[in-house]
Amino acid sequence: xxxxxxxxxxxxxxxxxxxxxxxxxxxxxQAGKVVIFKLTGEHSATPEQIAGAVIPAGKVIVxxxxxxxxxxxLAPRLAAGELGVWLESFELVEDLVASVADINDVPLIAVNxxxxxxxxxxxxxxxxxxRYAYRNELRAIGDVLRDQLYYMKRCGFDAFxxxxxxxxxxxxxxxxxxxxPYQGAVDNPLPVWRRYARHADTSGHARKAVNPVMDDTD
Amino acid sequence: MYIYDDIDQRIVDERVAQYREQTRRYxxxxxxxxxxxxxxxxxxxxxxxxxxMLRVAIPYGLLSSKKLRKLAHIARVYDKGYAHFSTxxxxxxxxxxxxNVPDILAxxxxxxxxxxxxxxxxxxxxxxxxxxxxxxxxxxDPRPLAEILRQWSTFHPEFAYLPRKFKIxxxxxxxxRAVVQVHDIGLEFFRDAAGQTALKVxxxxxxxxxxxxxxxxxxxxEWQHMLSYCEAILRIYNRYGRRDNAFKAxxxxxxxxxxxxxxxxxxxxxxxxxxxxxxxxxxxxxxxxAAYFSNAQHENLSDDAAAFDALCASDRAxxxxxxRCVHAHQVPGYRAVTLSLKPTGIAPGDISAExxxxxxxxxxxxxxxxxxxxxxxxLILASVKLADLHALWQAARQHGLATPxxxxxxxxxxCPGGDFCSLANAKSIPIAQAIQEKFDDxxxxxxxxxIELNISGCMNSCGHxxxxxxxxxxxxxxxxxxxxxxxxxxxxxxxxxxxxxxPSFAAEEVPGVVEQLIRTYIEQRTADECFIDTxxxxxxxxxxxxxxxxxxxxxxx
Numbered sequence: 001x002x003x004x005x006x007x008x009x010x011x012x013x014x015x016x017x018x019x020x021x022x023x024x025x026x027x028x029x030q031a032g033k034v035v036i037f038k039l040t041g042e043h044s045a046t047p048e049q050i051a052g053a054v055i056p057a058g059k060v061i062v063x064x065x066x067x068x069x070x071x072x073x074l075a076p077r078l079a080a081g082e083l084g085v086w087l088e089s090f091e092l093v094e095d096l097v098a099s100v101a102d103i104n105d106v107p108l109i110a111v112n113x114x115x116x117x118x119x120x121x122x123x124x125x126x127x128x129x130x131r132y133a134y135r136n137e138l139r140a141i142g143d144v145l146r147d148q149l150y151y152m153k154r155c156g157f158d159a160f161x162x163x164x165x166x167x168x169x170x171x172x173x174x175x176x177x178x179x180x181p182y183q184g185a186v187d188n189p190l191p192v193w194r195r196y197a198r199h200a201d202t203s204g205h206a207r208k209a210v211n212p213v214m215d216d217t218d
Numbered sequence: 219m220y221i222y223d224d225i226d227q228r229i230v231d232e233r234v235a236q237y238r239e240q241t242r243r244y245x246x247x248x249x250x251x252x253x254x255x256x257x258x259x260x261x262x263x264x265x266x267x268x269x270x271m272l273r274v275a276i277p278y279g280l281l282s283s284k285k286l287r288k289l290a291h292i293a294r295v296y297d298k299g300y301a302h303f304s305t306x307x308x309x310x311x312x313x314x315x316x317x318n319v320p321d322i323l324a325x326x327x328x329x330x331x332x333x334x335x336x337x338x339x340x341x342x343x344x345x346x347x348x349x350x351x352x353x354x355x356x357x358x359d360p361r362p363l364a365e366i367l368r369q370w371s372t373f374h375p376e377f378a379y380l381p382r383k384f385k386i387x388x389x390x391x392x393x394x395r396a397v398v399q400v401h402d403i404g405l406e407f408f409r410d411a412a413g414q415t416a417l418k419v420x421x422x423x424x425x426x427x428x429x430x431x432x433x434x435x436x437x438x439x440e441w442q443h444m445l446s447y448c449e450a451i452l453r454i455y456n457r458y459g460r461r462d463n464a465f466k467a468x469x470x471x472x473x474x475x476x477x478x479x480x481x482x483x484x485x486x487x488x489x490x491x492x493x494x495x496x497x498x499x500x501x502x503x504x505x506x507x508a509a510y511f512s513n514a515q516h517e518n519l520s521d522d523a524a525a526f527d528a529l530c531a532s533d534r535a536x537x538x539x540x541x542r543c544v545h546a547h548q549v550p551g552y553r554a555v556t557l558s559l560k561p562t563g564i565a566p567g568d569i570s571a572e573x574x575x576x577x578x579x580x581x582x583x584x585x586x587x588x589x590x591x592x593x594x595x596x597l598i599l600a601s602v603k604l605a606d607l608h609a610l611w612q613a614a615r616q617h618g619l620a621t622p623x624x625x626x627x628x629x630x631x632x633c634p635g636g637d638f639c640s641l642a643n644a645k646s647i648p649i650a651q652a653i654q655e656k657f658d659d660x661x662x663x664x665x666x667x668x669i670e671l672n673i674s675g676c677m678n679s680c681g682h683x684x685x686x687x688x689x690x691x692x693x694x695x696x697x698x699x700x701x702x703x704x705x706x707x708x709x710x711x712x713x714x715x716x717x718x719x720x721p722s723f724a725a726e727e728v729p730g731v732v733e734q735l736i737r738t739y740i741e742q743r744t745a746d747e748c749f750i751d752t753x754x755x756x757x758x759x760x761x762x763x764x765x766x767x768x769x770x771x772x773x774x775x
Contacts, residue, residue: 030463037461117256117339119379123456126376131491147240147249147257154375177236180225182369183445185376189496191445192369193503198223200509 003168005149006137006159008175010168013161015059015084015108017141020045020066037118038090061086061110061139068099084108086141089120093127103134110161113142122155129156129186146171150178156186219280219588220365220510222330229372230327233334237261238320245317260340260378262308262333263319266640272311272319273336274326278346278364278388279307279591283578286589288329290574296322301574303559303567305631305680306385307345307591308336312638334372339380341371341452345387347395348592351511352554352600354546358390358407358415362508363444366499370445377452381459382467384452385424397593397709399423399431400685402469403451405444415441421451421481422473425679429715430470433478435485441504443489445497450489454481515586516601519551529608538660539611539622551604555585557597557614558621558629562654565647566632567595576617584610593682594631596624626663627671627736628654631682635675635692636699642675644692644699649673649728656729657736666736669749670709685709687750688735689716690728701728705735705761706753719762723769731765738764 004013028035038044043065050069055062060077061084067074077083078100085096085106097103109128111121121140128134139159140152149160153175162168184191192198222230237257244254258264262273274289289309293301296318297311304310314322326332335342344367346360347353367386371377377384389396390407398404404420417439423432439447455469473481530537545554557577560566569577577597581589584606585599592598597619602610614620623629630653633639635646650673657663672686676693683689689704700722707716723731736749738761743752753761 028462031465033463035462039460039462040458116253117379118461119339119377119381119456120461122376122379123453126453145253147253148379151373151375151378174236178229178232178373180228181375182229182372183374184496185374191497192225193500193506194496196225198225198503198506200506201221201223202510 003162003164003166004159005162005168005172005175006139008172010172015061016056017086017110017161018053018055018060018062018066020049020053020063036115038088040090040120041092042090044088044091058082060084061108064088064091064096064099068095071099078105081107084110084137084139086110086112087124088112089114089118089124093124093132097132103128103132104136106134106136108137108139108159109134110139110141111157113140113144113148116143116145116148122151125152125155125157126186130189146174149174150176154181154185154187219282220277220361220507226369227327227330230330230332230334233261233332234320234323234327237323241317241320256338256379258316258319259338260335261319261323262336263314263316264337264640265316266312266638269313270316270319271638272314272322272333273304274309274311274331274333275336275343276307276309276331276591277368278344278350278361279348279593280361281589281591282329283581283587283589285329285331286574286578286581288325288331290571290578292322292325293571293574299572300568300570302565302634303569303591303595303597305567305593305595305633305682306343307348307593308343309591310634312634337383339382339384340378341374341380341384341386344368344371345385345396345401345593347389347391348590348594348598349395349545349554349600350390350590351513352547352549352552353391353393353395354548355392356390356548357392357409359508359511360388360390360396360407361511362504363405363407363441364388365507365510366503367444367448370448370497374452376449377456380452380456381461382464382469384455384469386448392711394709394711394713397682397685397713399713400425400429400682400709401432403448404432407441410438417441417444417447419447419451421485422470422478424468424470425682425684426468427465427677427679428468428470429679429684430474431713431715432470433473433481435478435482442499443493445499446492446495447485447489449492449497450485453488454484513549513601516549516552517603519549519603521550521604523604526604526607533608535622536608536611538664539615539620540607541664542622542624542626543620544607547601549601552601553604553607555599555602555607555610556592556624557599557619558623559596559619560623560629560654561618561621562628562658563651564618565634565637566630566650569597573617573619576613577619580610580613594624594629596629622660623663625668625670627657627666627669627732628663629670630654631670631672631686633674633680635673635681639675639680641678642692643677643694644675644701645725646673646675646681646690646692649690649692649701649725652725652729653732656733666740667748670707671732672707682709683707684715685713686716687753688732693722695722699725701725703728703731703735703765705758706750708750717758719758720766727769730768734765734768735761 420432674681
């Protein structure tokens, strides 16, 4: 059973995720606690690891440093629509944008959530969709759990690679946790007061909002 | 007060359904503790020393009698018959059962209340001046923009998993009663040269382990851009705030590391991309929300206080209460009244279910059915007729709600501390009570005059000890509880962070230390000089000498 949700349905995944070998580094501690999250802008791999990484045939999603370092070799696969790029939560979306002529040349961008509590991926997605007008598949990978899906969807993710031990079918329900959000976001940039004519009713009775002016975009 | 329409109501109803399902999955073992933790925290539920603690949001401190009666009902049915008002204008229940919390949230939703984002690494309850809308020194009523901020921040998808908690306070009066400079974002509303509402924006204030006053990063922002500017600040923070160390994850650390100038530059650059976008607040939306906050119900009354003055002259107890607990009002013939939740012998901010019902009745009878919670942990009836003050006082007195100590030494701000909170290093409530018992002479208290004494049981500083004129902080030394005393903190427009006077004290020494500080003040003060001004004039030395000389004396006896 696939664990990929794309456009609100569970589908088979024909992409292979390429990961660099985990960096051997001393356990870092801050205030006596093991450091889990890297700082934004930290490096994720050594040049040797990047050079030595094996990239299988077919549709692949490669880490940003690998794409940046081996662009010449990988450009034909990008042109063929068979190369996606994934970002760590601590990598800069600006670096990805600078590495391609047109961000929409990339058929798939994935954003890794090393832990679901690392919220940087929400800003990465928002910037890709709004600032850089990215239109192709935007996939959440890593510690992707159903209770964050609604927020991910609102920030512009349209594909979710659910954590392997959880059911993607069960998770679909959480995409619909709320029907009318207050604020604008990627999925619908209009705040609620621009979507509906809301009227103050100070008499103490809740009053129906009327005249939807825009449908929810997907 | 703001009233939900069906869109607001559906949002809280759907939240209850979502959390009920999440609780079910947790109890069924489908969610791990780590996975459930942020979900319950964002619904206000902490696992504490004795039981879970549920923190319910009171947006910008505004309550109705109907809401307060529901809180009383929850205290009776799901808790032990009382609750605690916190220093961020919220209310906390200390003994609910985890499995019952979805039912409590459902009860809250029936009176347009919730516990959304009262904890967790997200945007917390927006706080403001407890006298908003009635204070004579008010320039702009902060409540409509606070409500617009509340809605914007509720389930903001990009900012639900920030590096750390995020607190916003707003103020629209000449005197800052919302302590905006110790918040992650502090907004001050003012009228600009053109007569338009504008904002001053402070960022990076906070108490806790590294107390800091905020830096003003924009001196003038048109109100229409409030949301997009906050979005720009939060995006910079969400992307670059430290996540490697929870103690260095607040926005203040980022602002300090970059420098306020550089931080401001990054915010402005980000803001240019989103300025004038759809989140620009329209006049129409502002007016819709503002319509819920008006003094239109107030009657045209005379401000003639002759009868009131006569009562004060003939009834000394009433006069003392009026002096401390009655406050000026924008509308002639009306006054605001603080009901003290600081009688000696009760944990500061605690209230019983019976008192809640009683206060709800008083609000209905005397103050348009509304009331407020202050960050000093008292309750306010904001619009009481001058002619009703004596009757209100008599009723409040019967229920222990008329202690005439507002702004005095015994009006202590105090966190729940080690008696309840699992974060605490030391107890705080017994310290507050010991000080209240030591200073139980009303005449002496009134002679000491305006002073703020704040107590926290740990570095998280929920009791705001850094901005207390006298601050007391519980610390752990080799497994036993000690108390650090600081001096010279202040809230308000000229806010300052207090400095520690020296080595810490055992619990039983603390009331004596406070007494020495007070005696030093009384000996040294000039006419009409209040405690903090004497401290600022003389510096710490005379206070410190007195306290530690006495301590040494005691050691040799």
